[in-house]
Amino acid sequence: MQLARTERFDIVVVGGGSAGVAAGVAAARQGAKVALVERYGFLGGAATNALIMTYDGFLYRREQPEWAVGGIGRELLDRLAKFSSPVAPVLSPNRNWVLPFNTESAKAALDDIVLEGGVAVRLHALLIDVRRRDDRIASVVVADHLGRLEIVADAFVDASGEGDLSALAGVPMAYTEQPRYAASLCARIAGVSPEVTVDRALLAQIGAAVPENERLATLRADGGFVLRLPENGDLWWMGVDVLTDGLSSCSQSEGEQKCRATAWAFIRQMRRIPGCERATLVATGVQLGIRETRHPMARHMISEAEALAGHRVANPVARAAWQLERHDTPGRPTMACIGGEGFYDIPAESIRAVAVDNLWLAGRTVGADRAAFSSLRVMGTGFATGQAAGAAAAMALQGRPDYAALKAALLDQGAIL
Ligand SMILES: Cc1cc2nc3c(=O)[nH]c(=O)nc-3n(C[C@H](O)[C@H](O)[C@H](O)COP(=O)(O)OP(=O)(O)OC[C@H]3O[C@@H](n4cnc5c(N)ncnc54)[C@H](O)[C@@H]3O)c2cc1C
Structure with a gap:
């Protein structure tokens, strides 16, 4: 060394x-x-x-x-x-201009x-x-x-x-002071037919169907933020939140694991929607999105x-x-x-x-x-x-x-x- x-x-x-x-x-x-x-x-x-x-x-x-x-x-x-x-530029549901990349x-x-x-x-x-x-x-x-x-x-x-x-x-x-702003898991979802209009209402409906015991983190009641990626038709979805201190390995490990498990529970419910039978998570980040x-x-x-x-x-x-x-x-x-x-x-x-x-x-x-x-x-x-x-x-x-x-x-x- x-x-x-x-x-x-x-x-x-x-x-x-x-x-x-x-x-x-x-x-x-x-x-x-x-x-x-x-x-x-x-x-x-x-x-x-x-x-x-x-x-x-x-x-x-x-x-x-x-x-x-x-x-x-x-x-x-x-x-x-x-x-x-x-x-x-794309106009978001909150009427903000965002730049997908x-x-x-x-x-x-x-x-x-x-x-x-x-x-x-x-x-x-x-x-x-x-x-x-x-x-x-x-x-x-x-x-x-x-x-x-x-x-x-x-x-x-x-x-x-x-x-x-x-x-x-x-x-x-x-x-x-704690807690900090919630952290979120961002995910790319593939396998959703281009025929399906994926909006907040649909995501909220899927989220509501996730059984209570599989919600280890918080699914956003409004479905979260979703975007159909122009290059491949995958969905970019930000809809799972969790509290973590964002600094200690202990707190972050718990946050990462809870968010991943909850995202997969969401995908299982999503597959029940016609056109989403082949839905799957193809990517999540190297780490949770830590805001603060x-x-x-x-x-x-x-x-x-x-x-x-x-x-x-x-x-x-x-x-x-x-x-x-x-x-x-x-x-x-x-x-x-x-x-x-x-x-x-x-x-x-x-x-x-x-x-x-x-x-x-x-x-x-x-x-x-x-x-x-x-x-x-x-x-x-x-x-x-x-x-x-x-x-x-x-x-x-x-x-x-x-x-x-x-x-x-x-x-x-x-x-x-
Ligand atoms: C879930 C979530 C969703 C968000 N959505 C959006 C959005 O849609 N659009 C938007 O513009 N912003 C969004 N934000 C906010 C935005 O992503 C961050 O606030 C922004 O990235 C901050 O930029 P930064 O360069 O200050 O820090 P970061 O992007 O966090 O970069 C910090 C860098 O420092 C490195 N680093 C940290 N500690 C060390 C160390 N000890 N040694 C070496 N390297 C280190 C990290 O690896 C990282 O690369 C979101 C944030 C979160 C958490």
Whole structure:
């Protein structure tokens, strides 16, 4: 076992989801030498590890689809067309514009964008430790099959979703009360005849027929979210919810097993419907879809009131346009519209951690209360905050952060502000 390996970069981004990829590419475009650390063997975060097949937050909730997010996120959407049909907006039952995509195409397109951007990707690398010097992170330690690898850098971005980097660095956490928003199992169902109209009403009817003793997790009373995938006619279904802390192996194991068992109980009932006799689960994610775990403290925590009012600031780094989508009770999500112009600004202080001077926050770790978080956590917004965090980290290496200059650089990189 090889124990002592060290690498040196300007910036380390932890987490290769939407936010982490955008952070890595944005920082590299500012001239930084960047490492992107990801525990799985592919990029994409929840999109690819939890089989979440629609990008939300890219478009305002308006009559016609209009873009709220540009920059690296939009470039990624364009790249997806190289591998599968072009991404096109679809109106969801809640009247939100969503962008369905193929998860395998996303893995390939994300590889492309980071390789072309000159980002050094370290897949199968789990962050396990942080070394601090005074009020700064000096290095991170990741584990792979060879043992421990220390990566030294000048600035760091926490795009881990669960806030692992912030937690290990000693950033205080907000809103620590349990339970968290419900987690969900996303699944691909094949074998349903194209003649069958699969809508929420049908799914709710099937769910209601599942015997009580086979419902180990919660089946959504409204049937959940379903989409017929244009490329192969399979169904993408999100209809099983469970409470888990989303962090401990013990709680997550229980959640995974309960959701899988409940999904199969649902499939058994589905097969009783004419045209669905051959229905089967062909894929679930590598892991459950975890919505909420830690909230690292940022220098500004966006509030529910700010989000609902469509609050604007002088030097924003991103726009959040997705409704406040809370999952307080498993099986019963609630939605609330954003006022003003239908989006609120994310200020630069919300992507800066407290207590650690060279740590930036992106995606799900951005500073917000639980209600505002329920909106800005979606992947479209994650690309935007990631791009901002990466650019900010790189620019901070050249001096103290100047938010007006950051805004100008982001606009230059195609961001919508
Ligand atoms: C069930 C469910 C359904 C959803 N539906 C939608 C939807 O339809 N559309 C939408 O846009 N959003 C949706 N969301 C929200 C969205 O998927 C997430 O909020 C979004 O993916 C957050 O992006 P991120 O980059 O911050 O984090 P993530 O996508 O979670 O990425 C974090 C990455 O960090 C890696 N990582 C974590 N810890 C470590 C570590 N210690 N070491 C190394 N790597 C680490 C992870 O493997 C992961 O790749 C949904 C979420 C859930 C849970």
